Amino acid sequence: MKAIQLRNPDDARSLELVDTDTPQLREGEVLVKVHAAGVNRADLLQARGHYPPPPGASEIIGLECAGVIVDPGTTGRREGEEVACLLSGGAYAEFVAVPEGQLMPIPEGYSMTEAAAVVEVACTVWSNLGMLAGLRAGQTVLIHGGAGGIGTFAIQLCKQLGATVAVTAGSAEKLETCRELGADILVNYREEDFAEVLKGRCDVILDIIGAKYLRQNLRALNEDGQLIIIGLQGGVKTEINLGALLPRRLSIRGTTLRARSTEGKAEVVASTIENVWPLLADSRVTHHIHATFPLAEAAAAHELLDSGEVTGKLVLEA
Amino acid sequence: MKAIQLRNPDDARSLELVDTDTPQLREGEVLVKVHAAGVNRADLLQARGHYPPPPGASEIIGLECAGVIVDPGTTGRREGEEVACLLSGGAYAEFVAVPEGQLMPIPEGYSMTEAAAVVEVACTVWSNLGMLAGLRAGQTVLIHGGAGGIGTFAIQLCKQLGATVAVTAGSAEKLETCRELGADILVNYREEDFAEVLKGRCDVILDIIGAKYLRQNLRALNEDGQLIIIGLQGGVKTEINLGALLPRRLSIRGTTLRARSTEGKAEVVASTIENVWPLLADSRVTHHIHATFPLAEAAAAHELLDSGEVTGKLVLEA
Incomplete structure (x- = not known):
């Protein structure tokens, strides 16, 4: 698959779309084809080598996405189901493996891009x-x-x-x-x-x-x-x-969300769906997207976020 | 009434029993004749001038006592009722004014001295x-x-x-x-x-x-x-x-207990009576008194507590 990686590990700006292995599913995970991935400040730190992924997490950058399940693994999920995903890493890619407890429905009336902009926040x-x-x-x-x-x-x-x-x-x-x-x-x-x-x-x-x-x-x-x-x-x-x-x-x-265990993340995700998703469905709380970029231009998105001139979120699109 | 005061404000060891005014009751307070007063490390700090009483509190040292209500003021309490008291100050004295919400029953089977040893802890x-x-x-x-x-x-x-x-x-x-x-x-x-x-x-x-x-x-x-x-x-x-x-x-x-409002102290007192007093009544939790002193010897009690050689509590008795 294609994924964003650092061409030069010492240069945070050297993010490039390259060929790499499609993730292998572990027990309880589904494979999601990524349509949109949110950009977070933590991603900038990771590109600079200051925020290594927790043990067992993908080395690929990206803490949230929206996409379609292409392999439900051993879960009872349906192939073709559209989902938003809270991740420990791996969103800046064509495919990502996601523990079932970190799957969320696409908020009512939201596009994939909009969904990818709200998961982490x-x-x-x-x-x-x-x-x-x-x-x-x-x-x-x-x-x-x-x-x-x-x-x-x-x-x-x-x-x-x-x-x-x-x-x-x-x-x-x-x-x-x-x-x-x-x-x-x-x-x-x-x-x-x-x-x-x-x-x-x-x-x-x-x-x-x-x-x-x-x-x-x-x-x-x-x-x-x-x-x-x-x-x-x-x-x-x-x-x-x-x-x-x-x-x-x-x-x-x-606190950090990323360092929570799989169980801890599932708990947060369930409570967020219960308490926040209804507020998104009727627009009492709205997404706030500053700009979108093609996935291949992740470096430009990072540069813009780093400038301090962003209001709301940046999203990468497949 | 008699109360402990510093003869020399610059000498924490100059605690002496002297004549002073009996406290005036404010709305919602009862007057308690003190039979026993617990000694706390905060008392040592106050004697050294490092822990001034909160606004409105007695200038006299002492954060807990047990005694008898001698004037119920405007409350519905009964003259002669034995009570343990959480205080913002004033326990090292013959009488102390206590907001009703800071009164506790004497734990079942406890003497006045034993009661005075458990309120603050x-x-x-x-x-x-x-x-x-x-x-x-x-x-x-x-x-x-x-x-x-x-x-x-x-x-x-x-x-x-x-x-x-x-x-x-x-x-x-x-x-x-x-x-x-x-x-x-x-x-x-x-x-x-x-x-x-x-x-x-x-x-x-x-x-x-x-x-x-x-x-x-x-x-x-x-x-x-x-x-x-x-x-x-x-x-x-x-x-x-x-x-x-x-x-x-x-x-x-x-946190400090002493800086809480009267309402905040009443909340703590009510929850402590509900959750801890039953454990005292059947000795699942016990008091631990290291030594007792007559009230007039408060200075000696302070010296002993300051030595670090105390296991459990010191109590002053009227």
Whole structure:
């Protein structure tokens, strides 16, 4: 089959479509012909060698796709069934092997491309804000990078949960996108200190920055507040003042979807289908696609995402 | 009334029994004549000026007591009722004003002195391991300072919840006490690195050390593990590697009971009476009193607790 690989392992830009082996199915997996694959920031890290696949996962980049089952293996699935897939890797390819628990229906009214744009963000946002943090109506949530793939989805989902939504972004244009999606409090991080604006007001923070924002995030939290870190774009190591946690009973939690076990991913997928898919079917939450690229132009998609000029998601099409 | 105060504010050892005003009742409070008051490590910090009472709380030291209601105020309580009390302060005195939601029954078969020895530890351990962490049967919990007031209680409660219990302590004698109370895994922190012994095995850690143990605590946690920090005897500031949190989905949570609102304390007290008091009534969990002192000798009790040679609790008696 054809798949994207690095021609030169030391050059993250050398992504090329090459011939490679079609994946072998393991027990409980189906083979999916990929029609569309979402691009994630983690893909950029993997191309740079900073985010190796977990043991047993495909070496090929790509954490989500939509396509058609061409071999149901030992599962009871039907050949020809259209599915969206949460993956540990392998989406930037003609075919991918998927554990049955990571298959999702194509959301009602969605194209393959649209489906590939929501799998990873829906599972990430729901597993963290719904399943882990238990975000409730009346609470205030802060979403960093509100105009990104995660952010554009999280704003809408949090509004559906009845929360007040604060966001950070780096331009007036991006903040306007956040406002249109429902965000209530807009902070341009280039002009204002979000901790000063939101001091003591946030019940939950969804953070993709890490070390650089830790002190400010803790300041922004309310009593019983939870800081949930899902990305480390601002570094991993910093000083922490644990004394800041105790009086307000703060929590710092870190998660990644990719490192979860097959069982853990199946649990997230099932809960996301139950709680989020109905919101997609009637457009209470919508996908937000910035641009699409042919699979062969994965390098160009990576370059665009890396520029910071993307609002929402990029999708590769077969 | 008589109460313990610092004769010299700069000398934590200058605790003396002096004459002061009897507390005025506020709405919803009862006046309790104190028969026994538990001694906590927080009391030592307060005597040193490091742990000021929260706004509105008594300036007098002491976070728990048992005694008799002498004025029910506007509550429906009965004069003469024997009660145990969770306090924001004021226990080292002849009388203390107590919000009704912080009154507990004297556990069945307990003396006043025994009751005063369990209020703070029971509420602290239950609110953190039961209410916050949701410790379940089959999980592994690590309790630092296993032979202390919190530790001796936590070991027993965790065994009742069906957990495997690991403890740290600083001597073979203290570890033997922990073993007798039910601890399964014993680590002498002077001889072994607990993180090496417990690497990746702990679902929950109850920590009283803070900064000094942060890195080791994170190493000791299992996937989805929770580090709950309730004391900072090993300092507040340290470096953190946030990258350690994400792949195993770790949480760091800090809490103090004293900083909770009156409503928050009432919630903890009600849940502790419901879940822990029955275990005291039939001795499945027992108090552990190291020594008692007359109230006038509070300074000697503080000196003993500070020595690190105490196993279980110290109680002051009227």
